Structure formats: structure tokens, C-alpha cells
Amino acid sequence: MSYLETTAKFYSEVAQTPQVGLCCVQSSPLQLLGLKIPLRMQEMNYGCGTTVHPTELADAPTVLYVGVGGGLEALQFAYFSRRPGAVIAVEPVAAMRDAATRNLELAAKDNPWFEPSFVEIREGDAFALPVPDASVDVVAQNCLFNIFEPADLHRALQEAFRVLKLNGRLLMSDPIATRPIPEHLQKDERLRAMCLSGALTYESYIQHLVNVGFGQVEIRARRPYRLLDRQTYGLDDHLLLESLDSVSFKVPIPDDGACIFTGKTAIYTGSKPAFDDQAGHILQQGLPTAVCDKTATKLATFFPKDILITDSTWHYNGGGCC
Ligand SMILES: C[S@@+](CC[C@H](N)C(=O)[O-])C[C@H]1O[C@@H](n2cnc3c(N)ncnc32)[C@H](O)[C@@H]1O
Secondary structure (H helix, E strand, O other): OOHHHHHHHHHHHHHHOOOOOOOOOOOOOOOOOOOOOOHHHHHOOOOOOOOOOHHHOOOOOOEEEEOOOOOHHHHHHHHHHOOOOOEEEEEOOHHHHHHHHHHHHHHHHHOOOOOHHHEEEEEOEOOEOOOOOOOEEEEEEEOOHHHOOHHHHHHHHHHHHHHEEEEEEEEEEEEEEOOOOOHHHHOOHHHHHOOOOOOOEHHHHHHHHHHOOOOEEEEEEEEEEEEEOHHHHOOOOOEEEEEEEEEEEOOOOOOOOOEEEOOOEEEEOOOOOEEEOOOOOEEEEOOOEEOOHHHHHHHHHHOOOOEEEOOOOOOOOOOOOO
């Protein structure tokens, strides 16, 4: 059996018998006015963060959701788009498709604004998304891509890139590892399926996104997720996993490299009213300006006496320098 088959088997089990807290992070659930989430759907929250960022959803986008789980985030996306077929949820596991269908029918009873037709559940998988090129505004996946081995992750990201319109956004939440996960854990297919041993480091995760062509990535949240303790997992030392929420934009990669926003700002500390780096960044004296990590490094390197760069907050909500 391949690790992808083990994964499908695992999710078939947890579709039939919910495993509360399988992947969730300790954070308050996204509360939206007039949205009631059925208990059964909450119990099947198998996401490790959130991909539903209201700032990305203002224009009722068409959303392709990969790996529907119990349907929680599909419902949340439908809240913003509210029309038949606005959310296309792709799921290879029959039992999970059935569970999500049932949960969405329950949601329709509790939410007068919602109709099950708003979410179209399609059989398919992350490596062959059943939609044409450049046809959706948003692709979202929560706690699925971390399960994939690197070559499969590359394929899944290429597929997401293919189906997005130009300027479209890939919204993701996944665990990342604070150091590379040892091979004996990476090879454990059940741990991988449980989102515990496939995670990449932050640097490698971001590089995969850039490798398929995303020109801008914004980090929306980064927080502790799980501890792989040395006793249970046969490690020299404890290994902390974090949860990373990100938004990647299908825009061209600038000549000098992709823009990755992690919440850094640049502050001009000199005595003039403003500073112009002649590369498109004008900084007002004493006023923090959001910059991507590439620009932060350049400013700190070329103007060390005049510019203060603040640390990554790991929470960046849009806009920016480049
Ligand atoms: C960790 S769960 C996350 C579910 C959902 N995103 C959530 O936040 O609750 C992973 C989901 O991806 C599905 N899945 C597994 N392999 C897949 C594949 N190759 N392509 C698409 N979805 C897959 C699983 O059946 C399951 O529904």
C-alpha cells in the first residue's frame, strides 16, 4: 500500500468515526455573524489553522477547496459567496464526500442563507483537479499538502497554480517543522496521514511555493501546533511543529525574487522627513512601513545606519511594498 492509499484509508475511518481534535490548533474558531456550524461538522474539523480570510473574499470569489473533510471551511467559504457552485470541493475519499454532504445538509437546516447547492462536492484529488486552467479565483487547502512527499507536494502546488486565474490566491494552512523531521518518522505512513510527520521546515515550504511560480506569499499566522516529544518519537530532542497560515498570489515573480511578507517593517531613523531608496520605497521618518523580507534584507544591508528593520510578526494582512 502506498502512503497515499494509507492516507485515504485513514480519512475513510475518521469520516465514519470522527476523531475530535485530530488536527486542530488551540485558537478561537472563526465566528461569523449568522453562521451556525453543526456540532458534527465541528467534531470533524481536521484543519490545523484557518484558510478563510475575509479580506480575500470580498468579491464573492469562486473557490476550489481541496480535501473537503467534514465541510466546515467549505461552508465558511460559501458564507461569502452564496450562490450555487461557488465552492467546488474536491475529495477522493467516498466516505468523506458522504460525511461532508450530510453535514452540509445539517448546516442548511440551521442557516437560512445557506443552500447545499452552494458547495459542489466533486470526486477527484489534488494531483488532477477537475476544473479547467485559470478558472477559479481562490484555491484553498487545510492540513492536506503537508501529508504529501516533496515530489507530490510539487505536483499538487502546480495543479493549484494551473487552475488559478492570474492574480488568484492560494490559501493554505499546514504544519511546518522547526527542524527537518528524521527519516524514520517521515516514513511512518500513519503519522504522515495524521499530519504529524510530513511537515517541511518553513524555508523549504516557502521555496516549494516559489518553485511553482507564486510571486508573492503573505504569512497570516504562525503558532505552536504539536510537540513530537523525544520519548514517544525516538528523537534526540523534542521537535516542535508549528501551524502556518499563508496566502500565495499568482503574480509574476519579480526579477530579483519573490516577495515574502512575514510582518517586517522598515523605519527610517535619520534626520530628514523621508528616505527614498530609489527602488520604489519611500519611508517617512519614524513611521514603520511594511516590507517584504527581500526588501528588508536589502535595506538593512545597504543602509544599516539609516534604517531599522523590525522582526517578523508572522502576521501580515495585505498591502505592502513591492
Ligand atoms: C487533514 S484532512 C483536512 C480536512 C479539511 N480540510 C479540514 O480542514 O477539516 C485532509 C482531507 O484531505 C482529503 N484527502 C486525502 N488525500 C487527498 C488527495 N490526494 N487529494 C485531495 N484530498 C485528499 C482527506 O480525505 C481529508 O478530507
